[in-house]
Amino acid sequence: MxxxxxxxxxxxxxxxxxxxxxxxxxxxxxxxxxxxxxxxxxxxxxxxxxxxxxxxxxxxxxxxDKDGLYQAVLERVYSTLRENEDALKVGDLDPVAALSRLVEATFEAHANTPLFIRLVMIENIHNAAYLRRSEIIPGLNRSIIDKLDDVCQRGKEAGLFRANADPLELHWLISSSSFYNVSNKETFSTSFGDTLYTAQGQARLKQRVVDMILGLVVIGYEPPLVVSE
Missing domain, CATH: 1.10.10.60 (Homeodomain-like)
Structure with missing residues (x-):
């Protein structure tokens, strides 16, 4: 039938x-x-x-055609991720709290969108050919850099951030940890067990990424001795 x-x-x-x-x-x-x-x-x-x-x-x-559909899919997943980032209102937070929230949100967004991660991996195989053709994605990607730039400027003016805090470098560092957490989940957990992929393990990893970024940027930052779960 x-x-x-x-x-x-x-x-x-x-x-x-x-x-x-x-x-x-x-x-x-x-x-x-x-x-x-x-x-x-x-x-x-x-x-x-x-x-x-x-x-x-x-x-x-x-x-x-098929290529047009694939490019539309890429633009859709990038738009969804960036819209979630844009929805974060961190302008009223002090710079340290604002940066911490941006790191947490990026980690969470990547963890919650595994299809986005897979599509980005596939687009890298294609040498970002379809990303280059898009007239939409470059503008979308700029928004998170602008948000980090605002936080860095406020942090420096308040004497809280190091003078070399750079929004583009921070975005690379934040995204790389958040991306790897999803892209290599299967191979990492197969090799070393799934302890880091339990709810408690993910909460600890997220806090460790926050600590790493704040430690690089915030003058005199000391990570908490106990990570809340």
Missing amino acids: GDTSRKPANTRKAHWKQNPDGVKEDILRVATEEFAAHGLSGGRIDEIARKTEASKRMIYYYFG
């Missing part, structure tokens, strides 16, 4: 006309899972169409 879970073509067509934004979002959601699991070359438009309320014709109508 065929796949009876899929709606008839005339029903899909009606839904497409009634709610085109919903159909487009559904395509992007399924395509994100497909490309994260199989990469650009292994991801199949037929499979994406099968799991959505869209036909292949609809997918090509919205996104042009």
